[in-house]
Amino acid sequence: MADLTEIQIGLIVAMVIVVVVELIIILRKRRRGEAMRSGRSPMADRAYNSLLAAEKIYDFMLGQGIVSEEARVLLRDARRDQTAGRYDAAISKSEQAKDILAEAKKRADDIGSEPVAYKPAVALSDLPTDSEGALPEEGMPGQARPKVPDNFMQAKFIISTAEESLLEAERGGKDVAKARAELAKAKKCFEAEDYARALSQALRAKKALSGAPAEPSKGDEDGPAVTDLSGSAPAEMAHMPPKKEACGDEALSCPSCDAQITDDDAFCRKCGAKLEFAALCPGCGAELEPDDAFCRKCGAKLK
Numbered sequence: 001m002a003d004l005t006e007i008q009i010g011l012i013v014a015m016v017i018v019v020v021v022e023l024i025i026i027l028r029k030r031r032r033g034e035a036m037r038s039g040r041s042p043m044a045d046r047a048y049n050s051l052l053a054a055e056k057i058y059d060f061m062l063g064q065g066i067v068s069e070e071a072r073v074l075l076r077d078a079r080r081d082q083t084a085g086r087y088d089a090a091i092s093k094s095e096q097a098k099d100i101l102a103e104a105k106k107r108a109d110d111i112g113s114e115p116v117a118y119k120p121a122v123a124l125s126d127l128p129t130d131s132e133g134a135l136p137e138e139g140m141p142g143q144a145r146p147k148v149p150d151n152f153m154q155a156k157f158i159i160s161t162a163e164e165s166l167l168e169a170e171r172g173g174k175d176v177a178k179a180r181a182e183l184a185k186a187k188k189c190f191e192a193e194d195y196a197r198a199l200s201q202a203l204r205a206k207k208a209l210s211g212a213p214a215e216p217s218k219g220d221e222d223g224p225a226v227t228d229l230s231g232s233a234p235a236e237m238a239h240m241p242p243k244k245e246a247c248g249d250e251a252l253s254c255p256s257c258d259a260q261i262t263d264d265d266a267f268c269r270k271c272g273a274k275l276e277f278a279a280l281c282p283g284c285g286a287e288l289e290p291d292d293a294f295c296r297k298c299g300a301k302l303k
């Protein structure tokens with residue numbers, strides 16, 4: 001009787017195991033059917049989430065002034081792959097874009113965290129005082145760290161990426177003369193601490209490399225113009241205000257054909273138009289003599 005009980009127990013255990021296995025199989029089939037009915041697979045969800053995260057990172061960094069053309073192209077291709085059902089390719093390109101954006105963020109942080117010199121700590125008794133016995137503001141201990149100038153980090157980063165793009169375009173056999181000229185202006189403006197203009201010129205260089213028409217910069221409007229006195233263009237003296245040359249405004253162009261010229265040219269090398277130059281006061285536009293230190297009309301200081 002005892003042996004019969006053990007056999008019965010074994011059969012019951014075996015039946016329970018069979019029932020559990022059958023339930024697991026049924027549940028898996030049901031989940032697979034639900035996934036097929038919804039039209040979404042786990043791989044599709046993973047591709048969607050990876051691409052969405054990468055795009056959010058890109059948008060955030062773009063708002064911080066950090067631009068990555070390579071990441072933008074990868075995300076565009078990843079979106080196409082995700083739409084076409086190529087989920088593996090979409091995931092791979094999204095992850096590549098994340099890596100590129102992380103590297104760009106690191107480079108931007110390195111540019112913005114350059115070491116700043118601080119004054120050594122001194123005792124309060126050693127600090128000079130004014131007539132009322134108050135400490136001068138400049139000598140206060142715990143002086144705040146100098147603020148990085150506006151557009152400094154963005155200008156330096158865009159100039160760096162423009163240099164890389166220019167080298168790649170040059171290796172590919174493209175004409176980079178215009179982009180090189182814009183980049184040279186950007187560097188000169190950066191050295192002159194005109195970071196807003198340096199950023200603008202660097203972006204113009206990148207547009208020139210991509211083939212997009214560059215918007216005329218503010219510096220181009222204020223820069224020197226050239227007069228053609230041969231009758232083929234309106235008579236207008238060349239505007240060469242002193243002190244403006246420090247930020248790349250020395251490039252001159254013919255008003256008839258836009259060919260680049262120099263201030264010692266008498267005729268345009270491309271169209272033959274006669275040229276004449278004159279220095280004008282930046283304050284009132286009056287014509288100046290080479291040795292004038294002040295404007296004869298408005299009294300503005302020139303040198």
